[in-house]
Structure formats: C-alpha cells, structure tokens
Amino acid sequence: MSDIDLDRATTRNRGVPGWLATWDAAVIVLTVVVLIAASFAVENFGTSRNFTFLVLDLLPIILVALPMTMIIVTGEIDLSVASTLGLTSSLMGWMWNNGMSMETIIPLCVAIGAVLGAFNGFLVTGLGLPSLAVTIGTLALYRGLAFVVLGDGAVADFPFAFTGWVTGTIGDGPVPNVLILIVVLALIFGVVQHATPVGRSLYAIGANAQAAHFSGIRVARTKFWLYVASGAVAGLVGVLWTLRYSSARADNGVGLELAVVAAVLLGGVSIFGGKGSLPGVLAGVVLLAALQNALRLEDVSGQALNIVTGTLLVLSVLLPNIVKAVRGNWQRRRLRQSAAH
Template sequence: MSTEAPTRATRAPLREALRLPRRLAGWDAAVVVLTVLTLVVASGTVEEFGTTRNATFLILDLAPVLLLALPMTLIVVSGEIDLSVASTVGLTSALMGELWANGLPLETIIPLAVLAGAVLGAFNGLLVTVLGLPSLAVTIGTLALYRGLAYVLLGDTAVADFAREYTRWTIGSLGDSWVPNVVPPILLLVTVFALVLHATPVGRSLFAMGANDTAAAFAGIPVERTKFWLYVVAGAVAGLVGAYWTLRYSTARADNAEGLELTVVAAVLLGGVSIYGGRGTLLGVVAGVVLLTSLQNALRLAKVSADALTVVTGTLLILSVLLPNVTAALRARLARRAAPAAPPPREPAHPAPAPRGPAPEPTRRDGTP
C-alpha cells in the first residue's frame, strides 16, 4: 500500500501552520514592537497612563473597537469593506432605548439588538452579493441610512436609567482585580475568529477570495454566499457592541459610536491587513487596536483636543496603507538587484571540424553521377 498520499496530507497542514510565524516576521512584528514601545513610553511620560485605574478604562475603550475589528478583518481579507458598522451600533443602541422606554426587559432587548444588527448586515450583504454593487459605495450609503434611522427613532433625546445590574457588570471588574468583566468573553471571541481565519478551510477561502475571487469561484469556493454571511456576522457583532455601548454609558442615543468606523478601519489596516485583500493576520489587528487606542488614550490624558485625535487617526490610516506598499516595492527592487544576472550562452568546448575539400557529388542508385 502506498504511503505517498498520507505523507502529502500531513505536509499540507504543516505548511499552513508554518505560514503564520513567517508572516509575523514582517509588518505584524513591527506593529507589536511599536505597540509595546508606545505603552512603555506613555507609561513613563504621561501622568496616570500607567495606573491600574487607567488600564481598566483603556480596556473598556478598546473593547468596542476590537469587537468590530474582528469581523472587519475577515471582510477586508476577502477583498471587501464595511463602513456602516458604527452606524449599525448607533441604530441598535437607539432601538434598545426605544424598547426599554416601552417596558421590555433587557433579557429580551439584548438578543433583539443582536438580531437587528444581523438583519442590517444581511441587507449590506444582499446589496453586495446579489446585486453586485461595490461594497465601498453600499456601506457608505448604509452608513448614512442607518444613522438617519437612529435619529428617526430617538431624535436628539436620550434614554437612560437602564437596569443597574447590567450596567454595573459592563463596567465592573473580575473580583477585586482591575481586569474588566468583558475581558473573558472578548478573549473567547478573538480566539474563535483567529481559529476561523488561520486554521479552517473558511479562512483559506477568504484569503483566496481576496487574492482573486474569480479564481476562487472556479476552484469551487462559494464566493457570494461566503461574503453574504461575513456581512451578517459583522452586523450581529455590531449589534452586540451597540448593547455594550448602551449599557456601559447607561444611555441610548442616536449618535452613539459616531465616527468609530474610522478608528476600526485604521486599526485593521495598521495591523497589517491589506486594503486590497488576501493578506493579514488577526494578531496584527489586535496589536493595531491596542496601539491606536493606547495612543488616543495617552493623548487624551495629555489634554490633546478631540480634533487633534481625529488628525492622528487619519494620519495613521494613511500611513497604514502607504507604508506596506512602499516597503513591498523596496523589497522587490532589492530582490531584483540581488538576483544574479543570467550567464551568456557558452561556446561549445570542441567545435566540429570543417570538412576538407569539395563535397562529393550525389550519385544515382545505379552508381552513375
């Protein structure tokens, strides 16, 4: 019995497992190092940044960004984008306020918020996959649509006084520690998304779709169906973030999470995910989220204005798109220079001797010339 097939079958997962460490040697590793340096420098230069109290607030601040960045990573890797996530958060928050004001319990409201987010994501997915519209144009449109619907529901008013046991848990800590209660469920979701992206056929399909969705479709990957469910998952997570945002601040407003999509996209691209799709790791995205939110937190403690924070976020977004392309171009140029030139064609070592004298005349079969 041949052992060639099992050997190949065991080598393929090994090659897949070795790809992640090789990726971490590039942009991802640089982002991780830069994140550590930012935390160290900010702890030594910004007053109160290194305290456990501020660490708790920092985690609570980065939680919604990280949650939204998880499905956003999968969407961008597949070659698409979703700019409506923050508006979905705002609309589900407004829906929670409306339902709470009408007497529904939070045990019912929170699942409805997640379901509403999934429906909003499905609407995005239908426009992108069924109608074939560009995801950038679609989600810019639904960004405005969902935010407008939030204002239709609540207007400029706010709904407050949510159940205290829920709001206390959202901002509370594990036991007597400074670690927020939201850390374990967030770590669980990060693990699930990391396994899906890097250790399952679904993740490999996403990378193939981002590299060339036409070739992926010819290879048998259900491209349109996969992208549709990506938007559904992104909407459901945005609905969950809407519930978290509402309960953390104990306020449902139509402008909740306004502008957060810029931070989410910047963190994903800063983490090394290619805007063109087909490349990226979830570890790099987590580092990008921590880097961006830590920098914003440090600048806020240093009394930097909100407008300046927006400038910093926009600058990092541009750099996260520009620098990987520049480094890739430089790496390709250096590789071409380092490649040895093709050797000239070699002359034969012993050329055949030229015939001496005139060539003999051809003769007929009977021997006559």
C-alpha cells in the same frame, strides 16, 4: 481548490516569513514600546484604574475589527458598522422605554444588527454592487433611522445589574469583566480565520475571487455571512456601548468605523484583500487605543485625536506598500547581480 493549493496560496495566513509577517512583528514591537513609553511619560497611564478604562476604550474597536478583518481580507469593506451601532442603541432605548426586559432587548439588538448586516450582504453579493458604495449609503441610512427612532434625546435609566457588569471588574482587581468577552470572541474569530478551511478560503477570495469561485469556493455566500457577522457584532457593541455610558443615543459610535479600519490596516491587513493576520490586527487595535488613551490623559482635543487616527490610517496603507516595493526592488537587483555572474 484543494486544501494543499489553498495552503500554498495563503501562506501569510499562518505567519510564514515575508514582508507582511515582518510588518506584523513591527506593529507588535511598536505597541509594546508605546505602552512602556506612555507608562513613564504620561501621568496615570500605567495605573490599574487606567488599565480598566483602556480595555473599555478598545472594546468596541477590537470587537468590530474581528469580522471587519475577514471582510477586508476578502477584498470588501463595511463602513456602516458605526451606524449599525447607533441604530441598535436607539432601538435599545426605545424598547426599554416601552417596557421590554433587558433579557429580551439584548438578543433582539444582536439579531437586528445581523439583519442590517444581511441587507448589506444582499446588496453586495446578491446585486453585485460595490461594497464601498453600498456601506457608505447604509452608513447614512442606518444613522438617519437611528434619529427617526429616538430623535436627539437619550435614554439613561438602564438597570445597574447590566451597566455595572459592563463597567465592573473581576473581583477587586483591575481586569474588566468585558475582557472575558473580548478573549472569547477573539479566539473564535482567530480559530475560524487561521485554522479552518473557511478561513483559508477568505484569503483565496481576496487574492482572486474568480479563481476561488471556479475552485469550488462559494464566494457570494461566504461574503454574505461575513456581513451578517459584522452586523451582529456591531449590534452587540451597540448594546455594550449603551450600557457602558448608560445612555442610548442616535449619535453613539459616530466615527468608530474610521478607528476600526485604521486599526485593521495598521495591523497589516491589505486594503486590496488576500493578506493579513488577526494577531497583527489585535496589536494594531491596542496601539491605536493606547495612543488615544494617552492623548486624552494629556488633555488633547478630539480634533487632534481625529488627526492622529487619520494619519495612522494613511500610513497603514502607504508604508506596507513602500516596504513591499523596496523589498521587490532589492530582490530584483539581487537576481540581476546573480545572472550577471
């Protein structure tokens, strides 16, 4: 498939007007409205201190969502990301207890995450197994291995030089240090997804993987490396999560995959593949994190937070399809009226 053909097949990739672009804009507007409303309605939400906590809250969701967006665009999914986080956190605690330095542990955890992602990729692309079934299986497998490594205990004596950087801010201001990492990785993934032939091929694969294969796109290889990237980022988030709370535990990150998928779909990415944009996803992440943060400030229970996340997940799948159906019916009605005249 030529670049011209790919451009035509993936116009939504660049924000060309359409129902998806409208959905992206609606999510961005809704995010702004929620942030403004919460600043006035929820005590302490608009404070600089809470801004720091809000960024730290959205850090794991937004980082894991970057490769997850690409995976879902290709029509696949990775539900093992939270368990990968938990396993790398457990291994981080085990390695620290065994005298390894943080300078060695951190890249090792990222590499281990990449290996775990590669295992997912091999099962999906090498053996042709469905990604939903594979990653549900490795979700349980990786979490089980995390408990084997560390048990029910926790490791909490990590050096302040690392924990302080993760929880600290730039200078004396409210901007967290980790925001630099978020911006850098978001720019890298955004450029790859929206400004390179590789990114355009993702949309072609999601639209029709067989046609993309016959057009010269290496479908299996592309998907495999997406899973490697997803695992590596989940490993990095495992490190950041552990340092933020200064606690390596096997149950770290439980349920994170639900929040990530909800944010990605809320941001306009189609669960069926072929459609979606990173700006919409970033807005979806901020919207979800802001809602959760505001509800926590109002002392809402964790069960209620799960209900909110689950509801947003259902709506993010349902509403875009309703909008698309309504738009299609309206266009067909106009065509019939034009033909009648």
